Amino acid sequence: MRLELRGITKRFGSLVANDAIDLVVEPGEIHALLGENGAGKSTLMNVLYGFYDPDAGQILIDDKVVDFDGPGDAMAAGIGMVHQHFMLIPVFTVAENVVLGHEPTGVAGVIDVAKARAQVKEISDRFGFHIDPDALIEDLPVGAQQRVEIIKALSRRAEVLILDEPTAVLTPQETDELIAIMRQLKEAGTSIVFITHKLREVRAVADQITVIRRGAVVGTVAPTTSERELASMMVGRSVELGVVKDAATPGEVSFSVRDLTVIDAAGVRQVDGVTFDVARGEIFAIAGVQGNGQTELTETILGLTRPTSGSITLDGEELVGRSVKEVLRAGVGYVPEDRSTDGLVSAFSVAENLILDRYDQEPFARGLALDPVRVRSSAVERAQEFDVRTGSVDDLASTLSGGNQQKVVLAREMSRPLRLLLASQPTRGLDVGSIEFVHRRIVAERDVGTPVLIVSTELDEVLGLADRIAVMYRGRIIGTVDAHTHRDVLGLMMAGVPHDEAVAQAAAHQTVLGQADRAVETSSEEDA
Template sequence: MKLELRDITKRFGSFTANDSISLTVEPGQIHALLGENGAGKSTLMNTIYGMHAPTSGQMLLDDEPVSFSGPGDAVAAGIGMVHQHFMLIPVFSVTESVALGYEPTSGAGMIDFAAARKRVEEISARFGFDVDPDTTIEELPVGAQQRVEIIKALARDARVLILDEPTAVLTPQETDELISIMRQLKEAGTSILFITHKLREVKAVADTITVIRRGEVVGSAEPTASETELASLMVGREVSLTTQKQPAQPGEAALEIEGLTVLSGNGKVTLDSVTLDVKAGEILAVAGVDGNGQTELTQAILGVRQAASGDIRLNGESLKGKSVKERLNSGLGFVPEDRSTDGVVAGFSITENFVLDMYDQPPYASGPAMKPAVMRAAAQEQTTRFDVRMGTVDDPIRTLSGGNQQKVVLAREMSRDLKLFVASQPTRGLDVGSIEFVHRTIIEERDKGTPCLIVSTELDEALNIADRIAVMYRGRVIGIVGPHTSRDVLGLMMAGVPSEEAERIAAEHQTTLSEMDEEVDG
């Protein structure tokens, strides 16, 4: 199916989110829409899907004009959408989630779950999704939940599939699986509109690229364009994809973790005798496939998970027995991996979220009296510094894009008088321009002498900003290496291979490749 947009404009009051956007997605084509967070990508997708009515402009399917009064109309017309934040009910099974709202019925008017289950099995088998129709959503990893969303769209005969920032919450391995799925869908004739800000993925899978900036189309490109060219087009200026930094000048160990063991609610060991340290004036990156204990490590540092054994010390003082509030007040800046659940309160204003756990402390309060004007001024200053795209600091934070919510969390945590900075996936959902700024800001914090622990599933990020990299596998630190370690070695370590053996295997693999090259040249 061919999807065409002609001069689509969407305004919210005086704010123009989309300004005369035109593009065409040909049948069986992967068309990437590339842009910064807040550029208007998600608004445009929601307009196509019938969640917003365009202020002006026209949409056509197979050259016929269409207009939708809601998502049901879009689905009926053959458009499916996988949202950045999945629309799934945790306690439902895969079958129930796929059937919800479009339940097949038997002759007696009862829901035909057998038919729904068969449909899930057929689509899963056709595309190799490997999804059990009887598993509940909450039992599935994030990558599998995304496959359920795609099955849901295909079960409703979607011929145009919108993927809105589909890799924002995926590990590198899950991203590779998604790219493979997209190619299969394309071969089957599905048209895909792929919304993202990740240049490597665009180049890997797109047939053509449209770039939007501040709600307007600013150009188009082929996937043969360099990442630097795409980044510059997206941001509107030259962008460095590598962060320049001076060698670290580390001091004494400021954060010391010794023999730390954490158990899950059912008694399973999720963090197994972890010992590591972060020195003053150093960035230690923790790498690994998601789910290997990184979450438990950061939560134990914050105090929301209790240690079964071991100790955590900050500047020589044990944090054992200290509450979360006490740890934050002592100078811990903490960026959680899930901003929407753990980082912000959706109904609160941007200002209220900026002072979320500091509202009762100077300069935001004097005794029991809060100082709203001081809070607002500080929020305004820091959101301007972090380039948060917003109306005013009085707006509810839920009105911001996911990336801009992340910037508010970062602005809040980095505005403290930091003794330790811990960030889990600090640039998840951010565009290249924002990533450049965040990395530079973290390095500036390091250069002040602050110990920084950064958890990231993005190998490029770990290699870009870290002074040392600790790799976790099944709750253990399998090795700590330098920032010049190859991606091959890190990848092997993330699969559980100890560092020395990983280096040997990688070297042998490289030798084999060199011999092959010599044979070809000969």
């Protein structure tokens, strides 16, 4: 099936989310749609999937104009979509989820479970998915849930499969499996539209790459295009992809976590006997797949959660048992993983957000009275220093882009003398330009001798920033390695494989992205 989008334009009020976009997906092609957050990729796919009506333009399937009134029409025309956030019902089985909405029925409308099961089994076997039709969704790992979504789409005879940021939730090994699946589907004649902002993946898997910036197509290129070129097409200027930093010169250990265990209200050991040290002037990164206890670990360090046992010391002072306010006052700068929930009050102005944890201290307050003039003038300085792009510091934080919001959080947390910088997912959802900025500030903080603790699920970020890396899996630190560890080894460790075994396995089987990594290394050596 040949899919063509011709001149698709979609406006929201004065915002042009898609500006006359042309896209052709040939049969059996993996077509990557590359662009930053907010570039208009998802809008375009929602138009294609019938969620939005385009203001102008046409969708053609096999050169015939089609008109979708909703996802139902799109599905009927052979378009399947796997959303970034899965549309599955956790307490239903795989088979039930797959047939949901078009259940095969027998006598008197009874669902024909056997038929549903057979359907799942057939597709699963055909592509080697290893999915048990009777397993409950909630018991499956994320990668398997994604395969269920793919089965769901294929069971509706999808010939074009849209994958929206499919690798965001996967471990490197799961990503590798997904890439294999995508290639298999391609062999079988299915076309794939692969939406992503990760350059590495695009080059590894795509046949064609269409880059979108600010709602318009910048160009369609071959996967041989270098990462640097792709990045500059995406951003509109040349960017530094790696993190530029000198070797760390670690001082003495000033932040220590010992045997920290956190058991939550449900009795689950979220953090299980975690021990590590961070020295002055080093960036210590905790890598791991989302949901392996990193959130609980950082919240416990901040004092939001009380640990069940263990100790946390900063320059010899015990932090366990202190309130959040006391921990912040002790010199901890905290960048929360979810800035919109924990980092900012979106209904507050930029200036108010910049004093969120210092509003009751000099010079911003005298006694009970706030000093609005000081608050504002300090905010103007901070905004300038941290390059917060806003019309005025009186604008609401909700009007800023994600990158600028994150800069507000950083500006607040880094504008006081720090004894520890704790940053969780510091660049999640940011554009390439902002990532560059955030990384630079974090390295600068390290270089003045502050111990820096980074928690990240992005392997690229961990590899780029860290001086030492600990991998967290199911609440435990499965191993601590140096920054030059290969990504395949780290990826296996993130999936729970101990270090030595991971080294052995990685040597035996290289992932697609790992190979790409090695290729880049060799070519850069040749350049040198």
